[in-house]
Amino acid sequence: MWKAVVTAAVAFALLLCQSSSLDNGLARTPPMGWLAWERFRCNVDCVDDPYNCISERLFMQMADRLAEDGWKELGYNYINIDDCWMSMDRDEQGNLYANKTRFPNGIKKLADYVHSKGLKLGIYLDFGTHTCGGYPGSIKYLQKDAETIAGWGIDMLKMDGCYANVSDMSWGYPDMEMYMNKTGRPILFSCSWPAYAGGIKVDYSVLGKHCNAWRNYDDIQDSWDSVTHIIDWFGDNQDVLAPAAGPGHWNDPDMLIVGDYSLSYEESKAQMAMWAILAAPLFMSNDLRSISPEARTILMNKEVIRISQDSLGMQGRRVIKGEDKIEVWTRELDVTFLPSYGIAFLNRRADGEPFNYTLTLGDLHFQYMMGYAVEDVFTGREYGHYDLYRELTVSINPNGVVLLYAYPSK
Numbered sequence: 001m002w003k004a005v006v007t008a009a010v011a012f013a014l015l016l017c018q019s020s021s022l023d024n025g026l027a028r029t030p031p032m033g034w035l036a037w038e039r040f041r042c043n044v045d046c047v048d049d050p051y052n053c054i055s056e057r058l059f060m061q062m063a064d065r066l067a068e069d070g071w072k073e074l075g076y077n078y079i080n081i082d083d084c085w086m087s088m089d090r091d092e093q094g095n096l097y098a099n100k101t102r103f104p105n106g107i108k109k110l111a112d113y114v115h116s117k118g119l120k121l122g123i124y125l126d127f128g129t130h131t132c133g134g135y136p137g138s139i140k141y142l143q144k145d146a147e148t149i150a151g152w153g154i155d156m157l158k159m160d161g162c163y164a165n166v167s168d169m170s171w172g173y174p175d176m177e178m179y180m181n182k183t184g185r186p187i188l189f190s191c192s193w194p195a196y197a198g199g200i201k202v203d204y205s206v207l208g209k210h211c212n213a214w215r216n217y218d219d220i221q222d223s224w225d226s227v228t229h230i231i232d233w234f235g236d237n238q239d240v241l242a243p244a245a246g247p248g249h250w251n252d253p254d255m256l257i258v259g260d261y262s263l264s265y266e267e268s269k270a271q272m273a274m275w276a277i278l279a280a281p282l283f284m285s286n287d288l289r290s291i292s293p294e295a296r297t298i299l300m301n302k303e304v305i306r307i308s309q310d311s312l313g314m315q316g317r318r319v320i321k322g323e324d325k326i327e328v329w330t331r332e333l334d335v336t337f338l339p340s341y342g343i344a345f346l347n348r349r350a351d352g353e354p355f356n357y358t359l360t361l362g363d364l365h366f367q368y369m370m371g372y373a374v375e376d377v378f379t380g381r382e383y384g385h386y387d388l389y390r391e392l393t394v395s396i397n398p399n400g401v402v403l404l405y406a407y408p409s410k
């Protein structure tokens with residue numbers, strides 16, 4: 001009987017989430033794919049660096065890799081252009097168009113190519129007078145630009161907020177959403193609004209009505225410092241951020257940098273695990289043409305992706321932040337008759353040896369008296385059965401993570 005009550009309560013909660021969110025049916029789970037910015041930046045030098053410059057060739061090659069190397073099947077299905085794709089001026093009718101040297105066939109042809117691979121194409125605009133890289137902005141052309149990208153067959157828009165007044169964003173982003181809806185083409189809308197409005201000084205219930213995802217905070221850079229800086233901010237502000245996330249509308253801590261230059265193997269696993277716990281969009285920004293087998297294995301881990309893509313869409317929270325520099329984060333997952341959980345133990349110590357950490361599931365406020373079966377997501381190791389009082393010990397490598405999955409069991 002009470003199982004039926006719990007199920008009904010969950011269904012009602014999901015209905016509430018749905019009715020308050022952007023109604024384009026997209027991003028019911030955090031979107032996944034590849035985004036050019038962190039790794040390829042604004043490299044427009046196709047003369048001396050043709051292999052890495054922002055050009056149709058780069059996106060076609062990455063689309064090939066997504067489609068042929070197993071990424072697409074795991075859910076990585078968006079391929080996203082970022083800044084520096086445009087011509088420096090609009091045409092005589094005020095339309096945007098791509099740089100003709102680097103995108104000789106134009107964006108529509110590129111979208112056709114991407115679609116022929118079973119993928120979706122994302123693009124970048126800026127709400128202000130210019131993009132962050134100095135290319136034409138959209139503030140006076142919202143409707144025109146919405147129609148242009150829909151006409152090209154674009155599937156996702158990241159709208160940045162450089163060179164704009166924050167006060168204008170509260171009409172600008174909703175207007176853009178309205179104009180995109182009017183085109184009739186479903187376009188996943190990623191809004192950078194909160195990142196420019198101080199992160200938590202925005203009304204997230206309004207954002208959820210107009211945007212499918214939003215960048216909240218600083219740009220990620222290729223360093224562990226940057227990753228942990230973002231994780232700290234999400235933890236410190238979780239009471240505002242976590243309730244804002246749900247099916248159709250997600251906080252975005254920025255791209256995955258796994259496979260780039262800086263992160264160690266442990267740090268790479270940690271970023272992947274934490275992004276899954278945070279219900280974050282999973283946009284890799286790396287070179288899929290030469291990615292290492294280790295990075296590939298981490299990014300392709302089906303069990304981590306399963307946590308990321310959990311249908312409840314609840315963002316995880318930092319439950320313990322100890323003086324021993326171990327943090328414990330939990331994310332509530334699908335409800336069969338009671339919630340199961342992802343648990344991330346994040347080791348912020350760098351003192352050279354694995355750290356043994358002990359707690360009980362009761363310490364994490366789990367409720368089911370009969371207890372939980374616990375297994376390691378990365379290794380598949382089964383820890384066994386834990387009631388709320390049995391001590392559980394994990395060994396966490398420096399700058400590393402242990403990610404567990406715990407589900408109710410007798």
Ligand code: GLA
Nearest residue numbers: 037082083131132133160219
């Ligand atoms: C801003 C954004 C980045 C990227 C650059 C492009 O910094 O936050 O993600 O899009 O602009 O110029």
